[in-house]
Amino acid sequence: MTPELHSPALLEMxxxxxxxxxxxxxxxxxxxxxxxxxxxxxxENGAGKTTLMNVLYGLAAPDExxxxxxxxxxxxxxxxxxxxxxxxxxxxxxxxxxxxxVADNILLGDEPMKNLVFVDRSVASARIRELGASFGWxxxxxxxxxxxSVGWQQRVEIxxxxxxxxxxxxxxxPTAVLTPQETKEIFGVLRRLKAEGYAIIFISHKLYEVxxxxxxxxxxxxxxxxxxxxxxxxxxxxxxxxxxxREVELTVDRGESHPAGxxxxxxxxxxxxxxxxxxxxxxxxxxxAGEIFGIAGVAGNGQDELVGAVTGLRRAHRGTIxxxxxxxxxxxxxxxxxxGVGFVxxxxxxxxxxxxxxxxxxxxxxDYYHPPYARGLVRDDDAILRGxxxxxxxxxxxxxxxxxxxxxxSGGNQQKLIVARExxxxxxxxxxxxxxxxxxxxxxxxxxxxAIARRDTGVAILLVSAELDxxxxxxxxxxxxxxxxxxxxxxxxxxxxxxxxxLMATGGRSSGIQQQIVETGS
Amino acid sequence: xxxxxxxxxxxQRGRAVALVPALxxxxxxxxxxxxxxxxxxxxxGEFNPTLPVTAYQAMLSGAFGSFDGVVRTLVNATPLVLAGxxxxxxxxxxxxxxxxxxxxxxxxxxxxxxxxxxxxxxxFVAIPLALLAGMLGGLLWGFVPGALKAYTGAHEVVVTxxxxxxxxxVLSWAISGPLRGQNVTFxxxxxxxxxxxxxxxxxxxxxxxxxxxxxxxxxxxLLYRSTxxxxxxxxxxxxxxxxYAGMHPRNLIIFTMSLCGLLAGLAGASQLLxxxxxxxxxxxxxxxxxxxxxxxxxRAHPVGILFGALLFGAMQAGSGNMQILAGxxxxxxxxxxxxxxxxxxAEVVIRRIFRVQASGxxxxxLASVSASYGGKGTG
Numbered sequence: 070m071t072p073e074l075h076s077p078a079l080l081e082m083x084x085x086x087x088x089x090x091x092x093x094x095x096x097x098x099x100x101x102x103x104x105x106x107x108x109x110x111x112x113e114n115g116a117g118k119t120t121l122m123n124v125l126y127g128l129a130a131p132d133e134x135x136x137x138x139x140x141x142x143x144x145x146x147x148x149x150x151x152x153x154x155x156x157x158x159x160x161x162x163x164x165x166x167x168x169x170x171v172a173d174n175i176l177l178g179d180e181p182m183k184n185l186v187f188v189d190r191s192v193a194s195a196r197i198r199e200l201g202a203s204f205g206w207x208x209x210x211x212x213x214x215x216x217x218s219v220g221w222q223q224r225v226e227i228x229x230x231x232x233x234x235x236x237x238x239x240x241x242x243p244t245a246v247l248t249p250q251e252t253k254e255i256f257g258v259l260r261r262l263k264a265e266g267y268a269i270i271f272i273s274h275k276l277y278e279v280x281x282x283x284x285x286x287x288x289x290x291x292x293x294x295x296x297x298x299x300x301x302x303x304x305x306x307x308x309x310x311x312x313x314x315r316e317v318e319l320t321v322d323r324g325e326s327h328p329a330g331x332x333x334x335x336x337x338x339x340x341x342x343x344x345x346x347x348x349x350x351x352x353x354x355x356x357x358a359g360e361i362f363g364i365a366g367v368a369g370n371g372q373d374e375l376v377g378a379v380t381g382l383r384r385a386h387r388g389t390i391x392x393x394x395x396x397x398x399x400x401x402x403x404x405x406x407x408x409g410v411g412f413v414x415x416x417x418x419x420x421x422x423x424x425x426x427x428x429x430x431x432x433x434x435x436d437y438y439h440p441p442y443a444r445g446l447v448r449d450d451d452a453i454l455r456g457x458x459x460x461x462x463x464x465x466x467x468x469x470x471x472x473x474x475x476x477x478x479s480g481g482n483q484q485k486l487i488v489a490r491e492x493x494x495x496x497x498x499x500x501x502x503x504x505x506x507x508x509x510x511x512x513x514x515x516x517x518x519x520a521i522a523r524r525d526t527g528v529a530i531l532l533v534s535a536e537l538d539x540x541x542x543x544x545x546x547x548x549x550x551x552x553x554x555x556x557x558x559x560x561x562x563x564x565x566x567x568x569x570x571x572l573m574a575t576g577g578r579s580s581g582i583q584q585q586i587v588e589t590g591s
Numbered sequence: 592x593x594x595x596x597x598x599x600x601x602x603q604r605g606r607a608v609a610l611v612p613a614l615x616x617x618x619x620x621x622x623x624x625x626x627x628x629x630x631x632x633x634x635x636g637e638f639n640p641t642l643p644v645t646a647y648q649a650m651l652s653g654a655f656g657s658f659d660g661v662v663r664t665l666v667n668a669t670p671l672v673l674a675g676x677x678x679x680x681x682x683x684x685x686x687x688x689x690x691x692x693x694x695x696x697x698x699x700x701x702x703x704x705x706x707x708x709x710x711x712x713x714x715f716v717a718i719p720l721a722l723l724a725g726m727l728g729g730l731l732w733g734f735v736p737g738a739l740k741a742y743t744g745a746h747e748v749v750v751t752x753x754x755x756x757x758x759x760x761v762l763s764w765a766i767s768g769p770l771r772g773q774n775v776t777f778x779x780x781x782x783x784x785x786x787x788x789x790x791x792x793x794x795x796x797x798x799x800x801x802x803x804x805x806x807x808x809x810x811x812x813l814l815y816r817s818t819x820x821x822x823x824x825x826x827x828x829x830x831x832x833x834x835y836a837g838m839h840p841r842n843l844i845i846f847t848m849s850l851c852g853l854l855a856g857l858a859g860a861s862q863l864l865x866x867x868x869x870x871x872x873x874x875x876x877x878x879x880x881x882x883x884x885x886x887x888x889x890r891a892h893p894v895g896i897l898f899g900a901l902l903f904g905a906m907q908a909g910s911g912n913m914q915i916l917a918g919x920x921x922x923x924x925x926x927x928x929x930x931x932x933x934x935x936x937a938e939v940v941i942r943r944i945f946r947v948q949a950s951g952x953x954x955x956x957l958a959s960v961s962a963s964y965g966g967k968g969t970g
Contacts, residue, residue, distance in 0.1 A: 139604075208655045217787075327668070380835075382834065382835065401837065402835060402836070402837040403835065403837025403838075404837075406784055406837055412835070414835060419829070419831050419832070420831050420832055420835040421832065421835070422832060423826050423829045423832050424828075424829070426825075426828065430821070434832065434835075434836040435835075435836040435837050437818055437821050437836075438818045443818050446817045446818055446819060447816060447817060447818075448816055448817060448818055448821060450816075472600070
């Protein structure tokens with residue numbers, strides 16, 4: 070399981086300290102990575118993982134500490150230095166140019182020249198093909214990257230690193246954008262790379278993935294290494310406790326649900342995207358009061374537009390949407406809000422918050438115009454502030470005060486702020502779009518608990534998430550969305566990961582395989 | 592929060608916001624000083640390193656050294672406050688109103704037309720009606736680009752620039768045609784009698800001054816205490832969030848542009864009725880543009896705009912004294928104002944030089960300037 074544990078480290082970081090005004094982002098972190106090892110770096114958002122990797126990649130200069138490669142102290146002042154030393158990074162958001170070909174993307178920044186003027190692609194193309202073939206990939210170097218799937222784009226990123234003779238590969242949350250099937254494939258790739266002697270730093274917050282793929286797991290909290298574990302000698306609860314510093318319940322107990330009558334009825338709706346293409350076709354489902362209806366699907370299969378239609382930000386051009394029996398197909402956000410629809414938007418910084426406004430203003434973003442927050446045209450600042458302070462206390466938003474701009478909060482606290490606003494009042498339907506995307510374990514736990522608590526008070530909840538585990542853990546029923554259609558509605562308590570994952574990836578057309586997996590999986 | 596801590600917080604916020612404009616002014620004055628030294632051979636035949644000191648002293652004493660000077664400063668600042676608000680409130684909504692100049696001219700023209708029609712009436716009737724006419728004229732000139740933006744996506748920068756030219760054309764047509772005076776030698780209207788604003792302070796302190804003074808707290812109240820102001824600011828800071836929150840960005844764009852037009856029109860009316868007394872084709876050609884600099888200098892905040900307008904008003908008031916005592920042409924003031932504007936827009940540079948940390952959120956106004964050219968729509 071853990072090869073060459075006692076071999077010398079290929080890369081060593083010693084006592085790395087990095088201070089920013091007011092915070093110590095890295096506080097004497099030491100780390101050893103061996104060749105042929107997958108070393109997982111685990112920590113909540115803001116724990117200091119990114120800073121540490123920025124130091125390694127030459128994007129931030131450490132205040133103290135040193136970096137050693139094969140026993141030699143090296144200085145990394147820029148990403149260029151890092152690449153030269155054999156350290157490459159695969160970012161969470163790929164650094165690829167969609168209109169350029171695979172070969173051009175790989176060469177970008179280090180183009181081989183012909184006659185000092187022209188880029189020499191011929192040799193490079195052959196080498197890329199060869200490298201790909203060594204992993205069993207059939208790569209067309211001339212294909213524009215934009216035409217590739219997310220999984221293949223990631224492989225291009227990895228190829229780019231290898232092409233530049235990387236010895237150490239840093240992967241920042243590589244599975245965040247992948248389906249379970251793609252994740253499995255990328256794990257296969259990582260294991261191959263490991264077998265060939267590459268050192269891999271794997272950054273993640275998904276505990277079961279780290280347990281599956283890593284040889285060593287180092288946990289960082291508040292800028293310090295708080296522990297190091299071998300996967301065989303630990304489990305998810307242990308890791309979560311290390312990460313958060315207290316005991317965490319990873320899967321909230323969703324308990325019994327007692328669904329009542331239908332609250333939201335969506336009947337045969339068709340919705341266009343911003344470019345006028347129809348991306349939701351004939352979707353029908355209902356959400357009952359007191360249940361959580363989850364929609365699973367790979368991002369970009371029409372979920373955004375479906376949510377837009379339900380929340381009044383978009384119009385369905387055919388079909389009807391009813392809320393508690395009333396036709397709301399053409400209702401605008403204000404009317405829906407008055408009727409008791411709460412909405413936690415997927416892009417929280419774009420829709421959910423005005424980042425430059427204080428917390429207090431953000432908490433009344435859709436209630437600012439009526440009592441108690443306003444009388445006529447006049448805002449009641451005292452009432453707004455009082456309400457804000459109460460909400461901040463109730464929803465445990467960590468902030469110095471209610472008057473600081475919301476952009477000073479961490480992602481988790483920003484989301485709690487939105488939850489505090491949308492979950493309150495006479496809510497009948499809650500639409501939760503990617504409610505925990507990018508959040509730390511503690512905030513996820515909190516938001517899941519709140520959602521279940523609201524369900525138990527009889528609120529209908531529509532949960533849309535690209536995070537399959539979230540949908541599986543919370544939903545009473547699951548609709549799987551594929552290419553703009555709901556291809557299947559499953560029972561949330563009996564559906565298996567594999568079953569839903571396959572439906573997400575294929576739409577269930579290959580029903581033979583699906584049958585097999587269902588049988589072997591459950 | 593007690594009243595005391597609230598005042599303290601406001602003071603600290605104000606200081607943080609005012610720091611960069613203050614530094615910008617200081618840098619601009621230094622650059623101006625260098626220009627003065629470089630041009631001093633033209634004035635006295637040899638380099639004169641103390642010329643800037645003489646010039647700035649003269650300017651200061653011209654603007655504030657006498658009662659008349661102070662009144663002059665206030666009178667100069669009056670149209671700049673109103674037109675500055677017309678630009679600044681637009682910034683708050685994410686709109687770049689380059690059309691304050693056109694709105695200003697149309698406001699003056701409609702006020703002139705109303706004033707001429709009421710020349711025989713009592714001042715108690717003529718003054719309010721002429722001012723009202725000015726506001727309505729400006730409002731129309733703001734409503735058009737607002738409505739075009741809201742319903743067709745036409746960019747307000749393009750439309751307001753074009754409407755500035757239309758306003759000029761309308762103005763020269765009106766005063767050489769229907770509004771041309773009886774016994775005049777060039778294209779101008781007759782003197783406005785009944786509608787001319789009474790003087791209450793010194794030689795030329797007209798009541799337009801009071802209108803400007805009242806408009807500052809009113810604008811502050813609107814932006815920061817009223818629900819409409821909250822909607823305007825939300826639309827400006829994040830139009831997507833405004834839509835999500837159930838506001839109606841289209842209506843707000845039309846409302847805000849109309850309000851901006853109204854203020855600029857009022858500036859024109861007050862300038863015409865209080866200062867000039869008759870309408871000509873060369874009527875005050877740059878107030879609407881100076882207003883952009885004033886609004887940027889004032890960080891789009893009504894109180895900041897008041898200070899910005901006072902600064903520009905004082906520079907203009909002191910320019911005559913500067914010419915007499917330092918021998919520098921009055922146009923030097925234009926050079927200084929332009930330098931201030933340049934330095935202001937180079938905010939990043941100023942922050943780097945003086946190592947001022949970005950306060951972040953309060954840069955909405957500059958963001959809307961740059962977004963205007965990027966064509967980022969709000970509709």
